[in-house]
Amino acid sequence: MADGDDIRKMAHPLEIPRLACGAMADLEPFRAKPEHQEPLGFPGELVENWKEKALEKMADLASKNRAFQVYLETCVKCGACTDKCHYFLGTGDPKNMPVARQDLLRSVYQRYFTFAGKYFPKLVGARDLTEDVLNEWYSYYHQCSECRRCSVFCPYGIDTAEITMAARDIMAHIGIGQKYSNEIIGKVHKIGNNLGLNPKALRATLEDLEEDLEDETGISVRIPLDEKGADILLITPSADFFAEPHIDGLLGYAKVFHEAGVSWTVSSYASEAANFGLFIGSYEQMREISIRIRDAAKDLGVKRIIFGECGHAWRVGYSFLNTLAGPFDFLDPNYPVPQHILDFTWQEIQKGTLNIDKSRNDDIRLTYHDSCNVARASRITDEPGSQFEIPRNVIKAVCNNFYEMERTTTHESTLCCGGGGGLLTDDLMELRTKGASPRMTAVQQVTEDHGVTHMAAICAICKTQFSKIMPKFGYEMDSILSVHQLVSNAIILTGQDPDREVDE
């Protein structure tokens, strides 16, 4: 039962379940302890006058964030979003339907801030803010990965992610935080990355990776750290430094930079692309974390910033970095700030700088998972839709066997991996598994139809999530790949003997 081993068998990735009221009511992630809360400026435990404080924060958000206010007031309960959330599809719990998730907070907002809710609460479903409501918030606002699939399908674009972030922000301000996210943010502030990898350990890791690269290719390829005066600052999720399959992606970037002949560096100060400030809905945290990147770029005197493969980090990078930490007028204006690594690699492929042998990926029959934040909250180049095309262009340039999953589950309609938005923690394994089942059903379809063996993604959370989840659906743990891992496989470096055999 626990850990989601009772996965629903789905005939189709979007098959709508019968309602299972209360099915997920008891699930919630570990709550933050005072030592996770206080460094972020939040109260350590539930404050005494929590109700007033919560309502105060709600009013504050309504006055600062148009989306919050407009979305709480304009939903017509049409129901168009009810079957769009992967957590609803996977669990059948009606409170995981996007509109029902919003209603958990909307009902309270109405009770205290709208005419109808103040005087006719029963009529509009408004309710008092009580401890039970608060617990329900904590549970269900941590069953939303902030993936924005619902917002694509709502006639007013109502984005449940905005409501989820607001709810988490309100809870944090009265002393109820999520341990996983807040502990990680604490590490970023203290050490520089989510994993708590200090500069010394980071340097050692990168040196090891350089050695691996040389063993593999016979060529010395560098992964520079803190090199002042480099042209490019690479900001990448710290998982790229130590976890599989992420590392192979990092080796891919290094090979591409090497062949392109550019100078680049990683920063030990800003050794993390991830920005969990987004997940907890805190503008201030998101801003502080972003400013590290600006400071690192200034300090190292780089000309450009490139982001590695990471979904939510790319959202914050692409959509928010300029707002939070801009302006970036000290960088070379000929390049977008920030630039996506796939944009860089695709340009190099088009220029013909890279010597690619696609057959080196012939043992792989591949499908591609669009990560939510890249798909629904960003672009990669100047063209709308480039967030879909560029990864596919690169994949097709390095891999012969590529098959799309069903179109209703890709591009802007992509299904979340189930682990985004601050939910990538073991205490939510049941939710992660069930929430992944719509996506995994789509993967199983392409396996049946085309013999697909592997899936590529450009998000660190997706990669970690799938390496845990795919085994539960009959795949090997290493069936999930970085796109740059495929690039890495296919590149033959200048001077490299293509027949060189490496023993693993």
Next chain:
Amino acid sequence: MLSVLYAILFYVATAIMVVGVGMKIRKYARVPAPLKIPTTPAPTTQTGVVLRMFREVVFFESLFKSNKWIWIFSWVFHMGMWLVLIRHLRYFTQPVWEWVVFAQPYGTYAGFAMLGGLLGLWARRFLVERIRYISNPSDHLMLALLVAIVGSGLMMRFVGSADIIMVKAYMLGLMRLRIETLPANPVLLLHLGLVASLMIIFPISKLMHAPGVFFSPTRNQIDNPREKRHLAPWAAELEK
């Protein structure tokens, strides 16, 4: 006596609707959107955003992608409603505008279309488990109110019609702050009473979706965050 009562009702209802909706719109317009959150792929120019919004408002594009049943009922209802509203302009204009005359003959079908759409939407609230779950009494009441308005309107057209000339004289009078005689037709009085209540609840109900959609950041923002720095006034304060 009735004429005076209804005159007061209509003045009050109009005032509440205009002031109420105006205040809400002012509030929506004043609250900043601190971050760029358009649902992508999104337009990269202002023109593109206007087109996106046009498709949403006229064709209900997202709803179409989402659910064909809701879309068909909803679209037929709303478009029927606009035609019916246009048709009603003849009670308020003298001489009646050309294009209103042109829309005249379609008005009757529009009434039935509206009714059909509304009943379809209402049926979903009972029949579809998920939508039953999210429906509150107010959602049913809103549909009931609209069905009653449309129903009483159609009744006057097909069962016993009210004296249209007198109604028009009354409406034109109200617009010139004069109270003429309103025909004491019970169906007409019901129809007008219900319309006035709809106007009164407009600003405090989900009907605010009509102006609200134009303020939805996921739909009305230009996708250009790297090119142009977007900063809310309260966020600018943090930089000081």
